[in-house]
Amino acid sequence: MSKEVPEEYFADVISNVSHANGVFRLTFGQQDVDNQVRPVVRVLIPANQLQNAVRSITGAANEIREKVQAQMNDGSEDNDPAAG
Numbered sequence: 001m002s003k004e005v006p007e008e009y010f011a012d013v014i015s016n017v018s019h020a021n022g023v024f025r026l027t028f029g030q031q032d033v034d035n036q037v038r039p040v041v042r043v044l045i046p047a048n049q050l051q052n053a054v055r056s057i058t059g060a061a062n063e064i065r066e067k068v069q070a071q072m073n074d075g076s077e078d079n080d081p082a083a084g
Helices: 047-078
Strands: 013-020 023-031 037-046
Touching: 013 037, 023 047, 037 047
Parallel strands: none
Antiparallel strands: 013 023, 023 037
């Protein structure tokens, strides 16, 4: 695995999704103070890989949610005065 760190972009909205020639184009943006969306980066995903990409993101999000929930449950048990 490469040790190179890819460029990072902060985005809080998907401002546009389009499809042409077998490629989905997802434009990610930042919402400014005045509710204007400024495009930040566009990701191109081949149409035949979009479902795999969405599944991967969903799976990762579910794993993170479960870990956070478990940590929250462990912490609440340690701090529960009724448990002692």
